[in-house]
Amino acid sequence: MKRKITVGSRDSALALWQTRWVVEQLQQQNPDVTFEIVTMKTKGDKMLDVALAKIGDKGLFTKELEVAMQCGEIDFAVHSLKDLPTVLPAGLTIGAVCQRDNPGDALVSRDGRKLAELPRGARIGTSSLRRCAQLLNCRPDFQPVSLRGNLNTRMKKLAAEGLDAIILAAAGLIRLGWQDMIAEIISFDICLPAVGQGAIAVECRSEDDYILKLLQGVEHPATRAATNAERALLRHLEGGCQIPIGAYGEVVSGKLNLTAVVATLDGSQVIRAGGEALPDQANQLGIEVAEKLLAMGGKKILQQVRAGE
Numbered sequence: 507m508k509r510k511i512t513v514g515s516r517d518s519a520l521a522l523w524q525t526r527w528v529v530e531q532l533q534q535q536n537p538d539v540t541f542e543i544v545t546m547k548t549k550g551d552k553m554l555d556v557a558l559a560k561i562g563d564k565g566l567f568t569k570e571l572e573v574a575m576q577c578g579e580i581d582f583a584v585h586s587l588k589d590l591p592t593v594l595p596a597g598l599t600i601g602a603v604c605q606r607d608n609p610g611d612a613l614v615s616r617d618g619r620k621l622a623e624l625p626r627g628a629r630i631g632t633s634s635l636r637r638c639a640q641l642l643n644c645r646p647d648f649q650p651v652s653l654r655g656n657l658n659t660r661m662k663k664l665a666a667e668g669l670d671a672i673i674l675a676a677a678g679l680i681r682l683g684w685q686d687m688i689a690e691i692i693s694f695d696i697c698l699p700a701v702g703q704g705a706i707a708v709e710c711r712s713e714d715d716y717i718l719k720l721l722q723g724v725e726h727p728a729t730r731a732a733t734n735a736e737r738a739l740l741r742h743l744e745g746g747c748q749i750p751i752g753a754y755g756e757v758v759s760g761k762l763n764l765t766a767v768v769a770t771l772d773g774s775q776v777i778r779a780g781g782e783a784l785p786d787q788a789n790q791l792g793i794e795v796a797e798k799l800l801a802m803g804g805k806k807i808l809q810q811v812r813a814g815e
């Protein structure tokens with residue numbers, strides 16, 4: 507008897523691309539297994555007209571899939587790691603973190619202009635507080651314009667709403683074959699990515715040994731270590747998406763480096779800190795860098811932003 511595995515996915519083009527990519531690899535490694543993809547709409551897919559920072563729910567893009575997993579309707583779910591809260595519901599775990607694609611933020615401009623070439627007062631579409639704050643820090647003249655919806659919708663709004671540029675995760679654009687639209691990958695010196703950006707995560711039941719073993723086939727240890735550090739940092743800061751926080755971890759020559767940022771919403775203050783550790787010390791590294799940020803003034807920023815909510 508062929509074993510059948512049911513895989514949950516959101517129904518956006520990007521989510522489906524990511525789910526098919528994971529399933530394709532697992533299928534090759536396990537020719538005797540049948541995979542079936544089931545799509546679901548999450549609250550985040552339904553509430554497209556509200557700014558993410560205003561909805562502020564944890565698990566906005568993941569909850570429905572998690573419930574289906576807990577009920578046994580699906581065996582695992584494929585997510586953008588960035589969308590997965592730092593604390594998972596009871597009984598669920600990240601069974602695999604796949605090799606990261608380009609982790610950066612991409613500038614897509616109407617006429618292909620790069621950041622430095624955008625006019626004074628340029629209108630930039632993004633709903634990410636993190637992108638907004640870091641961009642405003644280097645270009646206080648920019649006018650951020652809130653922008654939500656899936657990738658297709660956002661691209662259309664660039665022209666339809668007369669924006670000068672929009673900012674999107676590079677990985678999403680590259681996966682959907684839109685890399686030619688990228689005018690520039692914004693330097694990490696200007697804008698650090700969201701925790702987990704560019705990495706795909708597979709969530710499953712913590713007790714499901716069969717699935718856990720299967721998912722080892724798409725696991726990428728260096729990306730796991732890097733994103734463990736980023737997620738430990740975010741968990742320690744209790745950031746959520748209400749507060750501009752960015753982080754990037756990378757294993758280079760066997761050492762795990764982590765750089766992170768906390769900023770005020772208007773970008774007037776941007777605090778950065780970093781650290782280095784062995785990859786198996788990822789969690790401690792995340793906490794250590796979070797503590798540095800807090801001590802350097804991050805604590806005050808977090809209090810201010812929370813008080814203003």
Ligand SMILES: NCc1[nH]cc(CCC(=O)O)c1CC(=O)O
Pocket residue numbers: 586587588589673674675677678702703704705706
């Ligand atoms: N916030 C939605 C979201 N979640 C993951 C990605 C991109 C893919 C990735 O980071 O792996 C995006 C789109 C974007 O931010 O432009």
